[in-house]
Amino acid sequence: MAQRAIREYDGKAIFSKHWEKYFSGFHYGFKSVLVTSGQELLDKAQEHGFEWLKQEALVAKPDMLFGKRGKNDLVLFKSSKPGDVTLEEAAAWIDAKMAVTTTLLTGQHGHLTHFIVEPFTPHSQEQEYYISATTVGEDDVLYMSAEGGMEVEEGWDEKVNEVTIPINMSDADMEHAVRAKVPSDISSSDKEAFTSFAIQFFRFYRDLNFAYLEINPIVMLENNNMAILDLVARLDDTAGFMMVDEWGEIEYPTAFGMEDQSPEEKAIAEADSKSGASLKLTILNPLGRIWTMVAGGGASVVYADTIADLTGDVSQLANYGEYSGGPTTGETKFYADTLIDLMTRTPDAEGRDKILIIGGAIANFTDVAKTFTGIIQSFEENIEKMREHNIQVYVRRGGPNYEKGLKDIKEAADRLGLYIEVYGPQTHVTDIVRMALEK
DSSP states (O other), X not given: OOEEEEOHHHHHHHHHHHHHHHOTTOBOOOOOEEESSHHHHHXXXXXXXXXXXXXXXXXXXXXXXXXXXTTTTOOBOGGGSSSOOOHHHHHHHHXXXXXXXXXXXXXXXXXXXXXXXXXXXXXXXXXXXXXXXXXXXXXXEEEEESOOSTTTTTTHHHHEEEEEEETTOOHXXXXXXXXXXXXXXXXXXXXXXXXXXXXXXXXXXXXXXXXXXXXXXXXXXXXXXXXXXXXXXXXXXXXXXXXXXXXOSOOOOOOTTGXXXXXXXXXXXXXXXXXXXXXXXXXXXXXXXXXXXXXXXXXXXXXXXXXXXXXSOGGGBOEEEEEESSOOHHHHHHHHHHHHHHHTSSOOTTOOOOEEEEEXXXXXXXXXXXXXXXXXXXXXXXXXXXXXTTOEEEEEOBSTTHHHHHHHHHHHHHHHTOEEEEEOTTSOTTHHHHHHHXX
């Protein structure tokens, strides 16, 4: 399966095109425009069918294949200032954002070029829900939560129910499996409607050959009206030849910031675009002493902040990034190969050992042993370079199969003659940073 990310606008357009077939009983008023300047937005408002741009409060945000737009302060909506956001204000905001270089919390930077503009949807937090589907191994997995929005990833295990649906499971058994796992904390007034929507959502995901599909949040309004506030989608482009009519005109855009990236950053971004996992890399200082291979976007922020705080010198941090979401052994090896190649190109200017932090919190569904197999394979291929630069490895990880993963990587490092310290979830998530710096 070759996974290709698409814009939020295109994902919503596919929903709209097939809504009546898959979501009977629910209503979705698709009002959305994709623009590349404030002037284009103003011009669009003069066209027939887009009068709502002049009549309704608006929401504007970039549509460029990166998430956490709210946390990056890249969403213009009603509560950001008194009064509704007007057409003219949205156009001015778009032009202002396009005129400057944008740097995300991940460290990615570049120029914003595409924006999605929609009506503002008044609702309460209690009306927000989370739903997504993806492929894990040879099965599909449906994820559901009574809590939508930016914080759903925090406390994932407690908040999100998952349903594994093998490819050969009957439709009746699929329905039964979904009903059995609908979150109990969904309000009683919405539970039956949410259950019905979840079943139809999964059929839509599978029939339309999505590789990943997430709505966060889906808002359930009165009279079975639904609002898709944020959407992330990847298509299985090996099915493209038979999905021309179903998908319509689809663009596979370049990931944000790639035009300014190094060859290594572009290679990781390209791997990310073809994977169901998340592979991110930003090189901060190629001469830095401390390199990180961190599982999870949130953990990446925590590790970067901890390194900057404990060293008092952010220039020592060489990179920022993540590998998460269940990467394959091969994908993990490629990521590790790239990091080791970068960190062994030049010796430390002060002759110090280099440090590789392999960290992360406790995985939700990533098989730790499988990903660590990829890291071990990379160690084996790059051992001479790692010895030459006296690379010291510090590991902290938890999650499925973590005991085997930690045991395997410790045994491999000892066999190869690498200095390594290995810790599980009993150790605080960032303690290995302190240990490495004290050593």
